[in-house]
Amino acid sequence: MNIVLTLRILGALLLFLSAALLLPIPFALYYNDGSTSSFLFAAGITFVVGFLLFKGCRSQRELSLRDGFAIVSFSWLFYALFGALPFYLSGAIPSFIDASFETLSGFTTTGATILTVVENLPQSLLLWRALTHWLGGMGIIVMSLAILPMLGVGGMQLFKAEVPGPTADRLKPRIQDTAKLLWGVYVFLTAVEVVLLMLGKMSFFESLCHAFATLATGGFSSRNASVGAYNSAYIDGVITLFMFLAGVNFFLHYQALRGRLTEFWKNEEFRIYLGITVGSILLLMVMNQGSVYNSLLENLRFSSFQAVSILTTTGFGTADYEQWPVLSQYLLVAMMFIGGCAGSTAGGMKVARILLLFKHAHVQLFRLIHPRAVRLVKLGNRPVNREVMQSILGFFALYMGIFVIASFLMAAAGMDLVSAGAAVIATLGNIGPGLGSVGPTDHYGHIAPFGKGVLMFCMLLGRLELFTVLVLFFPTFWRK
């Protein structure tokens, strides 16, 4: 471990955060909502700590892969703590635990809120909430397409962005190039959504908030009733489309913007993602038709919004799905485990992993019938490396194990069984709303501090593909 250099990089990342903390200030001034000083203070504190770490920690030694794990995990944690300052300093969220829960939920693009009435928050804080999503989403795209594959985490090697660029041994320029290209796509899609929402008569401010939360598959809304507050089929449609796009590997978007539209169809994960989306919308419509919605168009509007919102782990709502038939609810919960595509901002286990699990099981059965035949698990047309497959299988086992243990802890924190399990998958999968006491019309504020801590850990674990965080708990990780 090169702790000194790790701290230096964390310091640099805090400097970046301190700049980001200045962004809501124009809104604070424009709306005169009284939060300007909170943002200034927060940016100041973050700057000073960042500056001291950056300047104070110098090392001649190079970064090792092991440092990468520490940097990734702690950067998310640091962002949650320092990013919580505006909420806390302004008094909008008086408990620091709550404020950091909300912020981590933002940066991990989870969207689980502790707020009882969202509209009570000053506008600039609402924007900061949405901005934590958007910045978190940026971080995730680069992390999942460039950094995690390099660290060998959970089979992510499969999905790395094959961006043309300098092939020098140094990793930095390569990651920077990848980042620039993909962020360009991200910014472009965000801008398009803002324009489209404004065409639907949403204010610029609210369009910005919702576009940030959509592209990051976050789910924080500037309204307590979420997207349902606008009661507009057009807005629902735009957001459904952009949630779907946000759940796609951003490298495919990059290719598409370069004119290679067929790349979408050539990508097996995308095909399956599209299939799951369409299939689950149809299933939900069958179950909701007559029982919840009488008009087919109305059914399509609400069912497709909710299906895409849950599958992409965004968590926006236009309907209280706890009023839907039990089967519809069950389907939504099952979809929470799946999530979107690898290399998108979506959470969950990711479509590709689920697909490869099925293929692995299929190959196992095939081998029993044809013991002498050689059949490999493939993704697209390329055989999946055995190590990568083992990593994905390990990921699945860990995911389930964490789900079981964390649900037990949440039940120990006083939640009923359904709410406990739903809260865990809603945070581990970075979705937001769950069922029961954390359903779409509820919030996470009532949970005991211990429970909030468990759920924050789940958000971080899910966002960083489990492995990245868990290795830090190995004693040998910290040894020389």
Next chain:
Amino acid sequence: MNIVLTLRILGALLLFLSAALLLPIPFALYYNDGSTSSFLFAAGITFVVGFLLFKGCRSQRELSLRDGFAIVSFSWLFYALFGALPFYLSGAIPSFIDASFETLSGFTTTGATILTVVENLPQSLLLWRALTHWLGGMGIIVMSLAILPMLGVGGMQLFKAEVPGPTADRLKPRIQDTAKLLWGVYVFLTAVEVVLLMLGKMSFFESLCHAFATLATGGFSSRNASVGAYNSAYIDGVITLFMFLAGVNFFLHYQALRGRLTEFWKNEEFRIYLGITVGSILLLMVMNQGSVYNSLLENLRFSSFQAVSILTTTGFGTADYEQWPVLSQYLLVAMMFIGGCAGSTAGGMKVARILLLFKHAHVQLFRLIHPRAVRLVKLGNRPVNREVMQSILGFFALYMGIFVIASFLMAAAGMDLVSAGAAVIATLGNIGPGLGSVGPTDHYGHIAPFGKGVLMFCMLLGRLELFTVLVLFFPTFWRK
């Protein structure tokens, strides 16, 4: 496929079943319960069908491994259909679906009943119910220690009985020898339990029924209130002990009876099984103390009974655990997924598989920190073959996939979410009682025929380690 020879062997197995169907007749005559003719008819029909298949189907060709899958799967199915005849013919269970549900639940040692009041059944039919457990248990021991490993199913190769015996290429004598040795142990333990229960003032008839259901980890009781009906700490203790023993690899019992008692401790799966048992009893006691039980001894008695009953997938009850704290219930549900040791009569995923999943995940994390280190997954001191490990990982993915899909189907059959999931794991894990509408004080009679069909399929899948049944659904399985 050698369908002719497969049918011949199924015929031979039916001849054996027809003999078994005569066993309850002395009880029918002694209690004069009016079921004698039903058993005679059932045995007659089974004999005729078995005889026709056995004599009519002759083949010069040898059995292939592929035939093994068909024989194993269909033998269980045939036993459920023909074994249901006494219930159906006597009119005790008027619906044939219900009768075959009860019988398959018996032979797979699940113990899920459709009966509202167990005591309404004539004694001879109660004995037949217990006997289906006991015979099923016999089948499972040999199947899991000799037949399935040979077929390469789900990593069961790890746990095969290494019984000294003829090493000829032909499999039959080897399996027969293994069977004789292990059945000797099985009969011996059953006899000891009968004697011990009778010492607790249980009648010979009821002792027999309960010993059959215990050793098979089945769970059918001759009383509606299950073992709780006797309200005896001594009987609870005896049954707890024998349930625990029934959840152990029977090869270890065989070694122990030959004087090699240390084999227990040398076996890693046994150590973990013991650890899980003790750990879960302690956890249950902590959660139940004060809230359900005030006396520590009473707490120990009921908590340990329920822990062992669920972990070994027996499903006997002395307490209505739905009255226990939510956390206790959650723990019991989690234990349902684990089950007992491989090579025992217990169901579930098996302790060894869960242990190996954890070890696999651990190795995956270890590799991230030490990319150049070579670390293999081991069981005991022996490294686990890569193919076997992949098979176990495939098993886990399939188990979870089946759980999700079957729960969805049960919800579609009209059950609430908790009951649907509990019914699936209670049958897939061959346990019996679940939660909600299939809780410890309820039964499975109220479920729609479609749902009963799904659960029967789950019982069969769980009992035959998934793979054995699923390969039959591959079109290539049936091709030459």
